[in-house]
Amino acid sequence: MGNWIINNGFTAVMLVVWMGINIFLFVWFYLFYDRGDQFYYTRHLLGSALPWARAPAAVLNFNCMLILLPVCRNLLSLIRGSFVCCSRTMRKQLDKNLSFHKLVAYMIALMTAVHTIAHLLNLEWFTNSRQGVYDKLSTALSSLEDAGNTTYLNPVRIKDLDPQQIPTYFAFTTIAGLTGVVITLALILIITSSMEVIRRSYFEVFWYTHHLFIIFFAGLVFHGAGRIVRSQQRTDPPHNFTFCKDRSDEWGRIPECPIPQFAGGFPQTWMWVIGPMILYVCERLLRFIRYMQTVRYRKIVMRPSKVLELQMVKSGFKMEVGQYVFLNCPAISQLEWHPFTMTSAPEEDFFTVHIRSAGDWTDKLIDIMQQLPEGAQGPKMGVDGPFGTASEDVFDYEVSMLVGAGIGVTPFASILKSIWYKFKESNPKLRTRKIYFYWLCRETHAFEWFADLLQVLEREMEERGMGDFLTYKLYLTGWDQTHANHVMVHFDEDTDVITGLRQKTQYGRPLWDKEFEQVRKENPMSVVGTFLCGPAMLAKVLAKKCAKYSDVDPRKTKFYFNKENF
Amino acid sequence: MGKIEWAMWANEQALASGLILLTGGIVGVAGQFRGWQFASYAVAAGVFVCLLEYPRSKRAKGTSVERTGQYCFTVCVKAFGPLTRNYYVRAFLHAAICVPGGFMLATVLGCVCLGISSLIYLAAAIRGEHWEPILPRKETRKPVAESIKNPPQNPPPRPPPEMRKKISDLEGAAYDNPVSVTD
Numbered sequence: 203m204g205n206w207i208i209n210n211g212f213t214a215v216m217l218v219v220w221m222g223i224n225i226f227l228f229v230w231f232y233l234f235y236d237r238g239d240q241f242y243y244t245r246h247l248l249g250s251a252l253p254w255a256r257a258p259a260a261v262l263n264f265n266c267m268l269i270l271l272p273v274c275r276n277l278l279s280l281i282r283g284s285f286v287c288c289s290r291t292m293r294k295q296l297d298k299n300l301s302f303h304k305l306v307a308y309m310i311a312l313m314t315a316v317h318t319i320a321h322l323l324n325l326e327w328f329t330n331s332r333q334g335v336y337d338k339l340s341t342a343l344s345s346l347e348d349a350g351n352t353t354y355l356n357p358v359r360i361k362d363l364d365p366q367q368i369p370t371y372f373a374f375t376t377i378a379g380l381t382g383v384v385i386t387l388a389l390i391l392i393i394t395s396s397m398e399v400i401r402r403s404y405f406e407v408f409w410y411t412h413h414l415f416i417i418f419f420a421g422l423v424f425h426g427a428g429r430i431v432r433s434q435q436r437t438d439p440p441h442n443f444t445f446c447k448d449r450s451d452e453w454g455r456i457p458e459c460p461i462p463q464f465a466g467g468f469p470q471t472w473m474w475v476i477g478p479m480i481l482y483v484c485e486r487l488l489r490f491i492r493y494m495q496t497v498r499y500r501k502i503v504m505r506p507s508k509v510l511e512l513q514m515v516k517s518g519f520k521m522e523v524g525q526y527v528f529l530n531c532p533a534i535s536q537l538e539w540h541p542f543t544m545t546s547a548p549e550e551d552f553f554t555v556h557i558r559s560a561g562d563w564t565d566k567l568i569d570i571m572q573q574l575p576e577g578a579q580g581p582k583m584g585v586d587g588p589f590g591t592a593s594e595d596v597f598d599y600e601v602s603m604l605v606g607a608g609i610g611v612t613p614f615a616s617i618l619k620s621i622w623y624k625f626k627e628s629n630p631k632l633r634t635r636k637i638y639f640y641w642l643c644r645e646t647h648a649f650e651w652f653a654d655l656l657q658v659l660e661r662e663m664e665e666r667g668m669g670d671f672l673t674y675k676l677y678l679t680g681w682d683q684t685h686a687n688h689v690m691v692h693f694d695e696d697t698d699v700i701t702g703l704r705q706k707t708q709y710g711r712p713l714w715d716k717e718f719e720q721v722r723k724e725n726p727m728s729v730v731g732t733f734l735c736g737p738a739m740l741a742k743v744l745a746k747k748c749a750k751y752s753d754v755d756p757r758k759t760k761f762y763f764n765k766e767n768f
Numbered sequence: 769m770g771k772i773e774w775a776m777w778a779n780e781q782a783l784a785s786g787l788i789l790l791t792g793g794i795v796g797v798a799g800q801f802r803g804w805q806f807a808s809y810a811v812a813a814g815v816f817v818c819l820l821e822y823p824r825s826k827r828a829k830g831t832s833v834e835r836t837g838q839y840c841f842t843v844c845v846k847a848f849g850p851l852t853r854n855y856y857v858r859a860f861l862h863a864a865i866c867v868p869g870g871f872m873l874a875t876v877l878g879c880v881c882l883g884i885s886s887l888i889y890l891a892a893a894i895r896g897e898h899w900e901p902i903l904p905r906k907e908t909r910k911p912v913a914e915s916i917k918n919p920p921q922n923p924p925p926r927p928p929p930e931m932r933k934k935i936s937d938l939e940g941a942a943y944d945n946p947v948s949v950t951d
Contacts, residue, residue, distance in 0.1 A: 315791070318877070319791070319795050322792075322795055322796075322799075322801075322873060322874050323795070323799055325873060326799055326801045326802070326874075329802075365802055366802040366803040366871070366872060367871075367872075369872070369873035369874075370870075370871075370872065370873045370876060372873075373873055373876070383876075383877065383880075386877060387877070387880060387881070387884075390781075390784060390788070390877075390881055391781070391884070393784070394777065394780040394781045394784050395777060395780070397780050399776065399780075399824075399833055400776060400777055400780060403772075403773075403776065403827075403830065404772045404773075404776075404777075406772070407772060407777055
């Protein structure tokens with residue numbers, strides 16, 4: 203239990219606070235509309251469907267405000283930067299921005315459903331009142347017109363159409379109805395195209411359809427402009443509903459009961475969402491400005507296993523270890539931005555990305571690059587970033603465990619290069635005493651570009667006698683009989699047959715229990731940060747191990763887990 | 769957007785529409801709205817669309833992810849053969865189903881959503897996609913190499929070759945096997 207608190211405590215608190223605010227808003231506004239005297243007559247026509255419609259509306263206001271914030275990545279980077287002095291827990295929280303965005307989206311979907319159903323009931327009962335199906339008071343209230351010295355209560359004014367079609371007619375001829383239908387439709391399309399299976403396979407469909415949110419917010423702001431939820435206003439002399447409700451014939455004719463006056467509530471949604479909308483517009487503007495800055499190619503290399511390495515230079519570009527950038531290539535697609543982790547170190551005056559063939563966009567990019575003549579500049583490329591993720595924290599921990607699966611090793615390439623530079627300069631910023639690096643890979647070809655780096659590091663560390671600063675283990679998970687045969691023949695050689703490194707490649711997946719046990723034994727009182735870039739399944743396993751091997755006792759080892767994947 | 773299988777998105781949209789149609793229908797019936805007959809139709813239509821759309825199709829390229837427990841639905845849908853395999857049929861079917869939903873407000877949203885999914889299915893059909901059931905892979909035995917087809921007919925100790933039992937001449941063998949050596 204204590205381990206869970208260390209690793210997930212802050213998230214749990216944030217979720218409780220968020221849910222608490224939602225529940226509070228729901229209950230507060232439910233009671234406001236359910237008990238408020240000014241809504242007595244409105245409730246007479248609608249019953250409890252009125253508060254059931256207004257309470258989710260308040261929750262929707264709150265969540266629509268929140269939903270834009272987690273996706274302002276430049277803003278988040280800014281906040282991350284400003285927490286340099288504070289605890290690493292805050293920065294970990296900001297890593298979970300996409301999960302929070304999805305959670306808020308689910309809440310919006312749920313509340314939209316409740317709100318819509320309640321309003322369906324409202325419309326039906328408004329129509330019935332107008333048709334005179336209910337009691338005398340309802341009919342009297344419904345026949346109040348917006349004319350002369352009367353104001354209407356029942357927004358359904360029309361009587362002569364086929365009553366089955368009146369709600370539909372109303373929905374499509376009022377601002378609230380029309381905007382409601384349009385934005386609900388936009389929401390449904392956004393949600394169906396954001397399902398995991400669509401998002402993972404066809405990112406473009408997801409991304410383009412998601413831009414329907416512009417219609418969503420535009421409609422949302424105007425949704426309340428019609429002011430059709432009416433409350434009773436103060437009149438002079440006052441109209442006491444307790445006395446006058448049974449005397450609807452005499453309204454306006456007796457001094458105690460003047461004709462009741464009604465007015466709609468002031469639309470409030472825009473007050474909730476205007477701030478985040480402006481922030482998001484600034485965010486997109488910033489991305490555009492960054493896109494317009496010139497990017498020059500320093501080197502373009504085609505690596506084995508369809509991996510493309512690009513070295514680029516951009517003026518004023520500053521990065522930290524393990525950060526990522528978004529790339530846009532207008533020659534391939536005007537609107538698409540794709541994220542890639544940088545594999546160069548901040549100490550270098552250029553930045554590098556290794557791009558693997560993984561879909562339409564990457565395939566076309568590799569195609570274009572392969573057809574370039576020697577030494578030519580590549581196509582125009584827009585670069586947005588850099589954006590920070592968990593890897594920035596790796597030097598803050600005394601001991602770090604780095605786990606990279608396949609191409610997920612890229613942020614760690616950046617870190618290891620940075621270590622090499624910091625070593626050479628004996629940089630005092632380096633708090634790290636020990637690094638354990640685990641690289642999991644299915645096939646041998648992908649090793650090549652990274653093996654160079656590891657060979658250099660190996661040599662460097664031997665020269666300086668710092669052999670145990672970096673312990674790395676390589677796992678070949680896709681081995682077969684030919685590999686085994688090859689290894690059997692060469693097993694007594696000093697260097698590994700696959701990579702040429704001193705550290706022998708291991709086969710199969712790592713036994714995490716053994717690894718964590720070893721780290722704990724070798725570092726008894728330390729705080730160990732575990733960083734993963736790889737599949738979600740592995741993240742679950744590592745998170746569990748971190749929780750299992752951590753101890754709340756400050757004299758024992760503590761493991762913190764950080765995950766990053768796209 | 770070259771590699772998109774539109775049918776995958778159409779499927780998600782249609783499933784969502786089925787649920788929305790169903791919910792609208794339930795509200796219409798439970799609230800005893802005018803036109804509740806259309807609402808009760810929407811309940812039936814919603815259930816039907818959900819059952820039809822629940823089993824995901826096998827993708828032409830890439831790994832297909834099944835929905836939980838979809839195997840029985842796959843079998844039912846597969847039984848209708850070309851009617852469910854062809855996406856033109858589905859597009860027109862959804863277009864036809866959605867029309868009665870437009871006659872009352874509670875079901876109009878389901879109607880529009882289903883109409884949209886019908887359009888996406890039409891796009892999928894024009895691109896030549898079709899529905900393939902996801903069936904569990906049958907275990908196929910690896911084809912046995914030629915030389916193994918005729919294992920030695922005699923277990924050891926074997927008499928000299930001229931005395932051994934041949935398949936063509938069973939009577940001239942030195943002895944018979946108590947158990948067959950081929951399966």
